[in-house]
Amino acid sequence: MMGTTDTGWWSAAVVTTALHCSAMAAWIPVRRFRIVYPxxxxxxxxxVAVAVDVRLYVLSLVGLTIGLWPTRGLLTRWSHEIARGVTRERYDWPRSHLAFCVLCVTGGAIAASALAR
Incomplete structure (x- = not known):
């Protein structure tokens, strides 16, 4: 697969990864997370990029970043609580946020498969 895609998609993968990791570091301000997550x-x-297709990686990661946008406040609040030592038995994700995230990632995967044809 690596030889069949042009360098534009690999450049998009680098940019998308940097933007996604930056967004997640801003939304979850925990030092260990900032180091391990990238x-x-x-x-x-x-x-995914080598075994399947780089387009799937790029568009799914864009979908994940957009899909987590409504939940960024909760992620920040929960990470601050965890840093203070507060533990909850459950972290209740709003169903609408979860559905939006799944819809965005699925839409990215569908778009990638359409571009692969």
Whole structure:
């Protein structure tokens, strides 16, 4: 797959990864998360980009970033609570936020499959 896609998609993958990791670092201001998350997303993304298609990685990551936008306040509040030592038994995600996130990631995956044809 690497040889079949042009360098534009690989450049988009780098930019998308940087923007997504920056957004997540702003929304979840925990030092350990800021260090570990980029490695995790790049590791998983490299597998998807090489084994499946780089377009799927790019558009799904865009969908994930957009899909988490409504929940950014909750993520920040929960990370501050965890840093203070407050633990909850459950973290209740609003169903509408979860549905929006799933819709955005699925839309990105569908768009990637349409572009792959």
């Amino acid at each position: 490695f995790a997303i790049v590791g998983c993304g490299a597998f």
